Amino acid sequence: MSKSILLSGVSALVLLAAGAAFAFAPLPGATAAAAATTEAGAAPEAAAADPLARHTVGNLVIEGIPEIPAAVNETLLKYQNARSAGFSGWTPTGGMLIATRFGETAQVHRVDMPMGMRRQLTFYAEPVGGGSYPEIANAGGFLFSKDTGGDENYQLYLHQDASGEDVRISEPGTRSTDGTWSHDGKRVAWTVSSQENALYQIFVADVADPASRKKIFEREGSWGPSDWSPDGSKLLLGNYVSATEGYIYLLDVASGELTQLNKQDGQKIAYGGAEFSPDGTAVYYTSDEGREFQTLTRINIADGAKTLVSGDVAWDVESFDLSPDGSLIVFAVNENGASRVYVRRTADGTDAPAPQLPPGEIAGIEFSPDGTKLGFGFASAKSAGDAWSFDLGTSELVRWTESEIGGLNADSFVDPVMFSYKSFDDRPIPAFIYKPKGAGPFPVVINIHGGPESQERPSFAPIWQYWVNQLGIAVIVPNVRGSSGYGKSYLELDNGFKRKDSVKDIGALLDWVAEQPDLAKDKVMVYGGSYGGYMVNASMVDYSDRLAGGVSIVGISSFVTFLENTSGYRQDLRRVEYGDERNAEMRKFQEDIAPINHVDKITKPMFIIHGANDPRVPVTEAEALFDAVKKNGQHPWWLLATDEGHGFRKKTNRDFMNAAVTLFFEERLLGKAIGN
Numbered sequence: 001m002s003k004s005i006l007l008s009g010v011s012a013l014v015l016l017a018a019g020a021a022f023a024f025a026p027l028p029g030a031t032a033a034a035a036a037t038t039e040a041g042a043a044p045e046a047a048a049a050d051p052l053a054r055h056t057v058g059n060l061v062i063e064g065i066p067e068i069p070a071a072v073n074e075t076l077l078k079y080q081n082a083r084s085a086g087f088s089g090w091t092p093t094g095g096m097l098i099a100t101r102f103g104e105t106a107q108v109h110r111v112d113m114p115m116g117m118r119r120q121l122t123f124y125a126e127p128v129g130g131g132s133y134p135e136i137a138n139a140g141g142f143l144f145s146k147d148t149g150g151d152e153n154y155q156l157y158l159h160q161d162a163s164g165e166d167v168r169i170s171e172p173g174t175r176s177t178d179g180t181w182s183h184d185g186k187r188v189a190w191t192v193s194s195q196e197n198a199l200y201q202i203f204v205a206d207v208a209d210p211a212s213r214k215k216i217f218e219r220e221g222s223w224g225p226s227d228w229s230p231d232g233s234k235l236l237l238g239n240y241v242s243a244t245e246g247y248i249y250l251l252d253v254a255s256g257e258l259t260q261l262n263k264q265d266g267q268k269i270a271y272g273g274a275e276f277s278p279d280g281t282a283v284y285y286t287s288d289e290g291r292e293f294q295t296l297t298r299i300n301i302a303d304g305a306k307t308l309v310s311g312d313v314a315w316d317v318e319s320f321d322l323s324p325d326g327s328l329i330v331f332a333v334n335e336n337g338a339s340r341v342y343v344r345r346t347a348d349g350t351d352a353p354a355p356q357l358p359p360g361e362i363a364g365i366e367f368s369p370d371g372t373k374l375g376f377g378f379a380s381a382k383s384a385g386d387a388w389s390f391d392l393g394t395s396e397l398v399r400w401t402e403s404e405i406g407g408l409n410a411d412s413f414v415d416p417v418m419f420s421y422k423s424f425d426d427r428p429i430p431a432f433i434y435k436p437k438g439a440g441p442f443p444v445v446i447n448i449h450g451g452p453e454s455q456e457r458p459s460f461a462p463i464w465q466y467w468v469n470q471l472g473i474a475v476i477v478p479n480v481r482g483s484s485g486y487g488k489s490y491l492e493l494d495n496g497f498k499r500k501d502s503v504k505d506i507g508a509l510l511d512w513v514a515e516q517p518d519l520a521k522d523k524v525m526v527y528g529g530s531y532g533g534y535m536v537n538a539s540m541v542d543y544s545d546r547l548a549g550g551v552s553i554v555g556i557s558s559f560v561t562f563l564e565n566t567s568g569y570r571q572d573l574r575r576v577e578y579g580d581e582r583n584a585e586m587r588k589f590q591e592d593i594a595p596i597n598h599v600d601k602i603t604k605p606m607f608i609i610h611g612a613n614d615p616r617v618p619v620t621e622a623e624a625l626f627d628a629v630k631k632n633g634q635h636p637w638w639l640l641a642t643d644e645g646h647g648f649r650k651k652t653n654r655d656f657m658n659a660a661v662t663l664f665f666e667e668r669l670l671g672k673a674i675g676n
Helices: 012-017 031-042 044-049 070-080 462-469 496-514 531-542 559-565 568-578 584-593 595-601 619-631 651-669
Strands: 055-057 060-063 085-090 096-101 106-111 118-120 128-132 141-146 155-160 166-168 175-181 187-193 199-206 209-220 222-228 234-242 245-252 258-260 271-276 282-287 295-300 306-308 316-322 328-335 338-345 361-367 373-380 383-391 397-399 417-422 428-434 442-448 474-478 519-529 549-553 606-611 637-641
Touching (some): 085 106, 085 361, 096 128, 155 175, 155 187, 187 222, 199 222, 234 568, 282 316, 338 373, 442 531, 442 651, 496 531, 519 531, 559 568, 595 619, 606 619, 637 651
Parallel strands (some): 085 128, 442 519, 549 606
Antiparallel strands (some): 055 060, 060 637, 175 187, 187 199, 222 234, 245 258, 328 338, 383 397
């Protein structure tokens, strides 16, 4: 089994429980946060005289946001205190590691039995990601990672079970990701990349001696290890070029020799995960080779012969794992947004019993060390993310954690309804709608996901349920062109010069809303983060006359300045998607579609939110848009967290953000006279 850890800081299920659909440094020199604090402190008298003037409260820099009434905070309280538990992996003794939050941030906990006591193992002010033991439990602990203030400069640690101490494996000052155990539990491989350039390095260290770390590979482009060969002589490396192009290689750990595993003959193939068979003679991986969807494939290393393991399934395989003896393989498929699990015998490809789940989302599926059970995380619109197991012998499905949902009755939560609407080119665009009870017409919030190579799926999002149940707002979550989950042709429909076609999908959705008798076409707002923030900004330019306002979170205001200033390790990756700003024709196009260059067309209220330490979308993108909109005579709201990066991961910050967004909706969408 592959034993690598997620280095995103916190699991997606945990974030969704907090009501964040994304949880995404200042630019070099840490100037942005300092500037915000200096500006806030430069005119304390003005701040005192005008509560809407820019001022600082703790780590938050605020402008234009009225005081949030106690009633708003009180009604939000239960929804804000819902939590989830994400499955991180099995322990050597048959328990589970989970990620959950009991304080400000998500940390690693251990659960020794179904519904047993949760024992917290990491204790940090910053969110902790991962939690992974090796296949052979002789390392004496598990790997995890954390960054500082959302800067994504992750460090890799070994938590020692005996002492409870955390030992740093990676070198301080680096950005270390993709921590991957060797099968014997003696070594770890990981990626080191930089916010300054596109150079990627692979390091290896003996766990017992972190100072033994050494570089075994270096090359430009996005590279990372996914598995060790059983004998520890080779690493599987993935080279990610874009959402539609990648490569798989075998790296000889001793010599550094690199061998391409699957000869592509000029084809562009996108790969997912990759894992050695237990005997080391084959590799299992997912790819879209010759197909629209990510298909699970087995390739013999010696002769390159391939077998399609999931060839009969016309959806993306999103995760998989091999049993310790290699006799079974489990894989989760994304069927139009909902997860379905398959268990198959590797000898003949026949199906074995698999867990039957309601519509929802699977995360982190893995065989137990003895091969008798599956462990995974699962969440749905009415069920918080929790850890589950499935007994392969008895087919018993067992819940290991039951996360509190703030005392709310989950039966009151609204299930999303899937629908599609026709866009400008007659293409159907898939979407979900969360609709309040009653007759309407309901105000609408269009929530646009980031990525853009991502997908909105029916999962646990308490803040959406609050908007639906408490404010009577219908929440629509479209998967505009460029979203994943619907095949590679759909994924490529927004690339380069086709960028505005995805914005036109929002215009078509506004047309659809106008045709619905139970939706209020004159009360519609757009909301989104990261690329979804760009979509909000662009929609506010193109459709201000049809919108009541927009909430842009860590959003792009110009692809030119974004590409010039995003971290070096991801510049080339984003140029494949958005176009290369160094090309004159592309640069002109990007300037033409930049929301920052058309703020005169933004005539409705905006709320702009960002993290000062964002390494992906620099805070300068938000500052420039805010200043331009304000100069144009508008009065946008502003929220900056000086201890966050690409999204708000800390509960206090996220709670304030959600309360402020709710107030913005009440004032600017529902027309309640509360503040300015």
